[in-house]
Amino acid sequence: xxxxxxxxxxxxxxxxxxxxxxxxxxxxxxxxxxxxxxxxxxxxxxxxxxxxxxxxxxxxxxxxxxxxxxxxxxxxxxxxxxxxxxxxxxxxxxxxxxxxxxxxxxxxxxxxxxxxxxxxxxxxxxxxxxxxxxxxxxxxxxxxxxxxxxxxxxxxxxxxxxxxxxxxxxxxxxxxxxxxxxxxxxxxxxxxxxxxxxxxxxxxxxxxxxxxxxxxxxxxxxxxxxxxxxxxxxxxxxxxxxxxxxxxxxxxxxxxxxxxxxxxxxxxxxxxxxxxxxxxxxxxxxxxxxxxxxxxxxxxxxxxxxxxxxxxxxxxxxxxxxxxxxxxxxxxxxxxxxxxxxxxxxxxxxxxxxxxxxxxxxxxxxxxxxxxxxxxxxxxxxxxxxxxxxxxxxxxxxxxxxxxxxxxxxxxxxxxxxx
Numbered sequence: 001x002x003x004x005x006x007x008x009x010x011x012x013x014x015x016x017x018x019x020x021x022x023x024x025x026x027x028x029x030x031x032x033x034x035x036x037x038x039x040x041x042x043x044x045x046x047x048x049x050x051x052x053x054x055x056x057x058x059x060x061x062x063x064x065x066x067x068x069x070x071x072x073x074x075x076x077x078x079x080x081x082x083x084x085x086x087x088x089x090x091x092x093x094x095x096x097x098x099x100x101x102x103x104x105x106x107x108x109x110x111x112x113x114x115x116x117x118x119x120x121x122x123x124x125x126x127x128x129x130x131x132x133x134x135x136x137x138x139x140x141x142x143x144x145x146x147x148x149x150x151x152x153x154x155x156x157x158x159x160x161x162x163x164x165x166x167x168x169x170x171x172x173x174x175x176x177x178x179x180x181x182x183x184x185x186x187x188x189x190x191x192x193x194x195x196x197x198x199x200x201x202x203x204x205x206x207x208x209x210x211x212x213x214x215x216x217x218x219x220x221x222x223x224x225x226x227x228x229x230x231x232x233x234x235x236x237x238x239x240x241x242x243x244x245x246x247x248x249x250x251x252x253x254x255x256x257x258x259x260x261x262x263x264x265x266x267x268x269x270x271x272x273x274x275x276x277x278x279x280x281x282x283x284x285x286x287x288x289x290x291x292x293x294x295x296x297x298x299x300x301x302x303x304x305x306x307x308x309x310x311x312x313x314x315x316x317x318x319x320x321x322x323x324x325x326x327x328x329x330x331x332x333x334x335x336x337x338x339x340x341x342x343x344x345x346x347x348x349x350x351x352x353x354x355x356x357x358x359x360x361x362x363x364x365x366x367x368x369x370x371x372x373x374x375x376x377x378x379x380x381x382x383x384x385x386x387x388x389x390x391x392x393x394x395x396x397x398x399x400x401x402x403x404x405x406x407x408x409x410x411x412x413x414x415x416x417x418x419x
Contacts, residue, residue, distance in 0.1 A: 040163030078130020105132030158282025244365025273325025281330030299327030
């Protein structure tokens, strides 16, 4: 199976043999990959940070908390509307220049958000942050791949994607605490400060790679016809939708169970399990992408089943949150690796579509969850997750030829991942 463009050339730093006697182990550019992980952390935390700061933000902006909550929605809209056209328009840009531009957008957007007292200006800043996120998310997984020798590409993406659970399990609570202690504006300004440090880090440590030549730039619709791309995009849309329906309303779900005081500990268990999942996926993805994707869906399904049937048992709720985290934590890595493998020379276009559908699913999960809550109550959430995961598992099993192949080929004709 082909990989992202320039992979072979970009992996030239992989040590070879010494006098034909002993082959050195390929190494990761860990310091550079941690810079990408920090970029992922900033994109994830910038999106969700307002959720913990709504009362103070709404007071200063002189609008309702419901209106302030739309600062999260407008971020997702910015990503959905612009990720695909911007990635196509910047396909020829050198990768480091594009990454610096995207992260500079976050510095600008968070600074304006921190200083603005006008609701409309704040919404514009949040839209700009969403635009920057669309570019960054479509770029970062491919960037991580190109930094690593082929056997370590999955681990490289896992390191870069570790910023997501860290943002959710540590960043949001820390940002909320900082906002409550020093004011919500300080929380956003701290994001700007972190981004400035990251920009210097990228300049100093992250290698540069060329974009695509004009004749090589992929067409989005043509990318959809590449075998394997559509199944991965379908799984992305439905899997993320299922996860978001429950995750977005987990506090309400637990409160209805009489476990409202346990929301923090439950999310902590989920976050720790997610980090463990990322480590496992990073170690095994090169050999077991298909198996790990199936296992992830099954673990989340088992967690949903426990919450659907045995949620009156507090211990089992925590067990379910651990299984959910183990299943979910590695999913971004698995899906971005799968779509990059399937997309081949059109990997950046495929990544842009994945990012767009990911955000559509997040927005859709919030909407559908709200409708379910109003019509049938929070008890319907785990059952809905179970229902949605059935086609996810079916498509992964079906797409054994391309998308989630039973045998994952590597350069030189080798093959791995028999399932």
